[in-house]
Amino acid sequence: MEQGNYSVGLDIGTTKIVAIIGRENEYGKIEILGIGRSKSLGVHRGVVNNITQTIKSIQQAVELAEGNSGLKISSVVVGIAGQHIRSLQHSDYITRAKSEEVINEDDVEKLCNQVYKLVMLPGEEIIHVLPQEFKVDGQAEIKQPMGMYGGRLEANFHVVVGQVSSIRNVGRCIKSAGLDLGNITLEPLASANAVLSQEEKEAGVALIDIGGGTTDLAIFKDGIIRHTAVIPFGGNVITEDIKEGCSIIEKQAELLKIKFGSAWPGENKDNEIVSIPGLRGREPKEITLKNLSKIIHARVVEIVEQVYVEIKNYGHDEQKKKLIAGIVLTGGGSQLKHLKQLVEYITGMDTRIGYPNEHLAGDSDEEIASPLYATAVGLLMNAVQNKAKVREARQEAVEKEDDHGVFTGEDHTQTKTALKKERKSIFDKWSEKLKDFLDNAE
Numbered sequence: 276m277e278q279g280n281y282s283v284g285l286d287i288g289t290t291k292i293v294a295i296i297g298r299e300n301e302y303g304k305i306e307i308l309g310i311g312r313s314k315s316l317g318v319h320r321g322v323v324n325n326i327t328q329t330i331k332s333i334q335q336a337v338e339l340a341e342g343n344s345g346l347k348i349s350s351v352v353v354g355i356a357g358q359h360i361r362s363l364q365h366s367d368y369i370t371r372a373k374s375e376e377v378i379n380e381d382d383v384e385k386l387c388n389q390v391y392k393l394v395m396l397p398g399e400e401i402i403h404v405l406p407q408e409f410k411v412d413g414q415a416e417i418k419q420p421m422g423m424y425g426g427r428l429e430a431n432f433h434v435v436v437g438q439v440s441s442i443r444n445v446g447r448c449i450k451s452a453g454l455d456l457g458n459i460t461l462e463p464l465a466s467a468n469a470v471l472s473q474e475e476k477e478a479g480v481a482l483i484d485i486g487g488g489t490t491d492l493a494i495f496k497d498g499i500i501r502h503t504a505v506i507p508f509g510g511n512v513i514t515e516d517i518k519e520g521c522s523i524i525e526k527q528a529e530l531l532k533i534k535f536g537s538a539w540p541g542e543n544k545d546n547e548i549v550s551i552p553g554l555r556g557r558e559p560k561e562i563t564l565k566n567l568s569k570i571i572h573a574r575v576v577e578i579v580e581q582v583y584v585e586i587k588n589y590g591h592d593e594q595k596k597k598l599i600a601g602i603v604l605t606g607g608g609s610q611l612k613h614l615k616q617l618v619e620y621i622t623g624m625d626t627r628i629g630y631p632n633e634h635l636a637g638d639s640d641e642e643i644a645s646p647l648y649a650t651a652v653g654l655l656m657n658a659v660q661n662k663a664k665v666r667e668a669r670q671e672a673v674e675k676e677d678d679h680g681v682f683t684g685e686d687h688t689q690t691k692t693a694l695k696k697e698r699k700s701i702f703d704k705w706s707e708k709l710k711d712f713l714d715n716a717e
Contacts, residue, residue: 309344
């Protein structure tokens with residue numbers, strides 16, 4: 276199969292690295308062609324802290340995916356997360372010189388580009404500029420200003436900011452693993468694409484993605500992203516607590532959490548005991564499941580409460596900003612028993628577990644429809660959409676060529692420009708800037 280027919284998403288997580296190859300079938304669903312998963316050794320709390328180990332893990336995952344599918348991976352879409360990610364709200368405006376002409380894409384782009392000039396803290400860079408509502412000559416709550424008349428165009432923006440060095444390190448790892456960087460996406464946005472329906476985004480929903488090293492939050496209302504946050508705790512701190520509290524090794528703690536862990540201590544009876552083999556001839560350890568779930572409960576409550584503070588910061592208590600669809604939990608950590616009930620108890624909001632199967636073709640492997648792969652599936656969807664956009668732009672250019680029949684040199688240049696433009700999102704341009712930086716850093 277030629278390269279043009281499939282796309283690749285690469286999820287660089289704290290506990291695992293997943294490479295997932297897929298393509299869009301004729302029904303608009305994603306068909307998974309291959310998947311590779313490796314243990315992530317060089318990432319801590321969503322941030323690369325060992326380049327060499329991360330490169331090895333990426334290569335391992337990519338090789339497995341290639342072996343599974345019989346395809347060659349060259350370009351990938353990568354997710355970015357980590358405790359350095361923060362977001363802010365910002366308003367900006369432009370005054371148009373020709374108010375008698377309708378607002379077009381260039382005006383919106385000019386306004387978005389202006390936001391990029393915001394002064395950030397040293398070492399920080401703007402990753403996403405997401406317009407929320409527009410105002411034209413004081414008329415508010417406009418979702419799409421294109422085609423309208425007006426002299427003053429203003430908008431509220433959701434601006435996502437990250438540490439330049441962390442983002443460049445991810446780019447470096449991709450390049451050194453022998454891959455091209457197709458695009459970079461914020462992980463909570465990728466997970467949201469994979470598990471949320473359009474109705475939920477309209478009604479108002481908070482997506483909580485509990486990963487190994489971080490818990491990512493994305494809040495949507497009226498179909499628009501309203502708030503994002505990354506909390507630097509995830510499943511690993513729960514494992515760490517079990518390890519310390521029960522004096523056992525990490526591998527055993529992880530197994531205990533997965534097999535017997537529960538976020539609700541009341542579920543376990545006092546006489547339910549699990550025996551763990553001792554180290555090197557020592558006596559086996561006996562741990563009551565009630566104690567185990569108390570340890571887990573304490574940490575999970577802390578994580579959920581931090582997320583709830585972020586939901587309140589967004590303004591969930593206000594009637595206009597109420598999240599009617601409640602909370603969707605996804606990520607590996609969402610598989611913890613009774614977590615849904617605990618989240619409902621703490622927040623008082625409707626909760627469900629989000630599975631990334633809505634956009635997958637019917638014959639997909641059940642394993643991939645697990646919350647564990649939500650981010651990877653979201654990144655793959657992003658890669659597929661990017662490819663579709665490029666195809667559409669090419670198609671337009673070809674059609675223009677056909678309409679013109681015989682071409683003058685000028686027409687040809689115009690078509691070429693149209694093809695080049697492909698109406699890149701601002702974030703795609705930012706990715707290109709990063710790619711150039713990496714090329715020059717050789």
